[in-house]
Amino acid sequence: MKRIRRLGVFDSGLGGLTVLNEICKYNEGLEIVYFGDTARVPYGSRSDETILSYARQDVRFLMAQEVDAVVVACGTVSAIAIDRLQAEMDIPIFGVIPSAAKAAVESSRTKRIGLIGTAATVRSGAYKRTITQIEPRAEVVAEACPLLVPLIENGCKPDDELAELACKRYLEAFGGGRVDTIVMGCTHYPFYRRTFERLAPGVSFIDIGEALARELASLLPLAKGESTRVSYYVSDSDTGFGEIASRFLTVVEAKEVRPVNIEKY
Amino acid sequence: MKRIRRLGVFDSGLGGLTVLNEICKYNEGLEIVYFGDTARVPYGSRSDETILSYARQDVRFLMAQEVDAVVVACGTVSAIAIDRLQAEMDIPIFGVIPSAAKAAVESSRTKRIGLIGTAATVRSGAYKRTITQIEPRAEVVAEACPLLVPLIENGCKPDDELAELACKRYLEAFGGGRVDTIVMGCTHYPFYRRTFERLAPGVSFIDIGEALARELASLLPLAKGESTRVSYYVSDSDTGFGEIASRFLTVVEAKEVRPVNIEKY
Numbered sequence: 001m002k003r004i005r006r007l008g009v010f011d012s013g014l015g016g017l018t019v020l021n022e023i024c025k026y027n028e029g030l031e032i033v034y035f036g037d038t039a040r041v042p043y044g045s046r047s048d049e050t051i052l053s054y055a056r057q058d059v060r061f062l063m064a065q066e067v068d069a070v071v072v073a074c075g076t077v078s079a080i081a082i083d084r085l086q087a088e089m090d091i092p093i094f095g096v097i098p099s100a101a102k103a104a105v106e107s108s109r110t111k112r113i114g115l116i117g118t119a120a121t122v123r124s125g126a127y128k129r130t131i132t133q134i135e136p137r138a139e140v141v142a143e144a145c146p147l148l149v150p151l152i153e154n155g156c157k158p159d160d161e162l163a164e165l166a167c168k169r170y171l172e173a174f175g176g177g178r179v180d181t182i183v184m185g186c187t188h189y190p191f192y193r194r195t196f197e198r199l200a201p202g203v204s205f206i207d208i209g210e211a212l213a214r215e216l217a218s219l220l221p222l223a224k225g226e227s228t229r230v231s232y233y234v235s236d237s238d239t240g241f242g243e244i245a246s247r248f249l250t251v252v253e254a255k256e257v258r259p260v261n262i263e264k265y
Numbered sequence: 266m267k268r269i270r271r272l273g274v275f276d277s278g279l280g281g282l283t284v285l286n287e288i289c290k291y292n293e294g295l296e297i298v299y300f301g302d303t304a305r306v307p308y309g310s311r312s313d314e315t316i317l318s319y320a321r322q323d324v325r326f327l328m329a330q331e332v333d334a335v336v337v338a339c340g341t342v343s344a345i346a347i348d349r350l351q352a353e354m355d356i357p358i359f360g361v362i363p364s365a366a367k368a369a370v371e372s373s374r375t376k377r378i379g380l381i382g383t384a385a386t387v388r389s390g391a392y393k394r395t396i397t398q399i400e401p402r403a404e405v406v407a408e409a410c411p412l413l414v415p416l417i418e419n420g421c422k423p424d425d426e427l428a429e430l431a432c433k434r435y436l437e438a439f440g441g442g443r444v445d446t447i448v449m450g451c452t453h454y455p456f457y458r459r460t461f462e463r464l465a466p467g468v469s470f471i472d473i474g475e476a477l478a479r480e481l482a483s484l485l486p487l488a489k490g491e492s493t494r495v496s497y498y499v500s501d502s503d504t505g506f507g508e509i510a511s512r513f514l515t516v517v518e519a520k521e522v523r524p525v526n527i528e529k530y
Contacts (some may be wrong), residue, residue: 039315040305045419050304050501147427150415154310162412162434165427236315263528 004092004220005030008062008070012054013041013153015188016073017245019096019209020230023071026217033065035264039235042149044076044118044186052081052122059089060265061233071216072096076118076207079126099215100183100208101130107204108181111135113173114203115142117185118149126129127185143173145186155244158195160171167195174200182261184208235262268315271296273327273335277319278306278418279509280453281338283497284361284474286514288336291482294491297329302527304500307414309341309383309451316385317346319501324354325530326437326498335382337361340473341383344391364480365448365473366395367428372469373446376400379439379468380407383414408438410451420509421502423460432460439465449473465482500527 009020013036020034035058037043043051055077056237062070069092072085078095086093104113115127122144131138141249147166156163174182183206184190197205234241237259245257274285278301300323302308308316320342327335334357337343343360351358369378382390387409394420396403412431421428439447448471449455455472460471495516499506504525510522 039311046304047501108339147415147421150412150419154411154415156412162427162430165430169427236312 004068005029006033006065006067008035008059008065008067009073010035010037010058010062010070011074011187012037012043012076013149013188014191014241014244015075015084015149015152015186017249018207019071019073019187019212021249022207022209022213023216024228024230026213027220027229030228032228032230032231033062033067034230035061035233035235035260035262036241037235038241039262041153043074044120044149045146046120047178048080048120048124051076052084055085056088057262057265059085059091059093059260061260063089063091064265065231067091069094069220071212073187073209076120079117079121079124094212094216096187096208096212097126097130099211100185100206101127101134102215103211104181104183104206105135105138106180107206108138110180111138111238112179113138114150114182115140115185116134116145116170116182116189117142119146121146121185127183139163139220141174141179143170145170145189146234147199148192149186149188152191158192163192164195164199167192168199171196171200176202177202179203197213232257233260234258235260269333270294271298271330271332272296273300273324273330273332275300275302275323275327275335275336276339276452276503277302277308277341278414278453279456279506280414280417280451282510282514283452283455283472284336284477286340287472287474287478288481288497289493291478292485294495295493297495298327298332298498299495300326300498300500300525300527301506302500303506304527306418307338307383309414310411311385313345313385313389316341317349317450320346320350321353322527322530324350324358326525326527328354328356329530330496334359334485336477336486338452338474341385344382344386344389359477359481361452361473361477362391362395364476365450365471366392366399368476369446369448369471370396370400370403372471373403375445376403377444378403378405379444379447380405380450381410381413381435381447381454382407382487384409384411387448392448392501398517401441406439406444408435410435410454411502413457414451414453428457429460429464432457433464436461436465437475439468442467445469446471457466497522498525500525
């Protein structure tokens with residue numbers, strides 16, 4: 001593989017920032033171009049065809065920024081469109097599922113594994129296929145959580161009563177020790193990790209961004225000892241992306257955010 | 266004005282169906298072309314520029330269907346983009362604000378009027394301007410309700426605890442008899458009308474679709490005694506629009522729903 005110095009990362013909106021944060025924790029010396037499709041968020045409630053068409057535009061935009069590889073920092077695109085993107089585009093493309101499935105199987109003692117994700121991610125069955133390829137005895141219980149991305153994108157905090165009520169309702173599917181590990185199958189969900197953990201004590205939650213970032217660190221021949229720089233692009237401006245991003249990012253800061261007309265790509 | 270037989274109606278998604286329902290109650294003999302931009306819903310959390318660009322495509326699609334006039338069945342577009350659309354497009358375009366403002370002033374005894382709407386609608390100040398043009402002594406109190414459209418679009422019913430909690434929080438801005446009338450400034454909100462009315466007894470809620478439909482009935486030289494037919498188009502398929510629409514429409518049924526690639530318009 002060509003040495004990767006310039007890495008493209010995209011998501012439908014804010015969720016990919018959790019992945020970006022983890023990539024910056026585990027990797028050094030990168031130039032990262034981050035794109036958040038804030039004009040068309042959320043992806044997870046849309047049809048497979050629309051998700052694929054949006055993802056193609058996102059990758060083409062990042063390729064126009066001359067990145068050496070693309071990270072799909074979106075659980076929905078990783079579940080629905082990754083095979084097509086990898087087949088069609090002449091650039092290495094990394095999705096979040098293989099590393100997350102591996103981390104879940106390693107974490108689970110009982111091999112009863114839960115999945116929370118968008119409607120599209122759950123409908124795809126991608127996690128179940130990947131997890132049972134690694135561990136054929138594994139049982140996967142999946143629950144679609146369509147309201148979590150809108151809650152997070154609208155700034156609803158983890159200890160807000162609305163967030164708690166929504167998380168509690170979705171976690172009921174896993175009650176009574178039905179699983180010992182739950183994959184947070186959407187890159188937005190780490191924003192509510194503390195809430196999930198409080199509501200489901202004893203369950204391990206897998207951060208798909210962290211799993212991917214660890215795997216990237218072992219795969220990519222990266223420069224060490226240099227700092228990582230990030231350029232931010234969004235398809236919709238004036239929606240407070242920079243401010244919200246700064247609140248959530250612990251490793252990198254979102255300062256300048258530039259607009260992109262994504263429908264042109 | 267040219268006789269209007271074929272009427273285009275659009276919204277970001279499901280909300281416009283409440284307007285469609287009212288138009289069909291108060292008008293007869295129309296051919297209606299309904300477009301729901303389900304691939305890009307919600308509009309209300311996006312920037313003014315993006316909302317205008319989406320609205321232009323929506324109108325151009327309806328004009329390509331040879332409609333005689335367009336109803337903007339979207340509170341956000343009516344607040345943000347109506348002047349530009351009316352100036353740019355060579356077709357009569359009706360927004361929801363003038364008729365709703367008039368209905369609110371007529372309904373209010375105290376002339377203290379509330380507005381609930383999307384972030385973009387509240388930010389625009391359009392209701393305040395229009396209401397105080399009609400009644401200079403009127404006081405307008407506005408509250409942005411960014412979570413209501415995602416809740417409704419994701420099928421959260423009016424008696425659901427999540428819907429109640431969200432509505433209750435947003436209505437707190439109007440507590441203690443601060444207003445006697447509240448404009449539901451987004452065409453999705455009539456889905457939660459019963460919840461609003463239970464939480465704010467004694468307050469009159471204005472349905473912007475009903476206000477517009479009554480006004481249209483007085484303006485349009487329509488054929489009487491004939492039934493109205495509706496064709497449905499959406500920008501995203503497979504997301505259950507037809508089924509959800511059928512649940513909500515009382516006057517017309519959503520049977521066949523056709524897909525549109527809206528980014529081409």
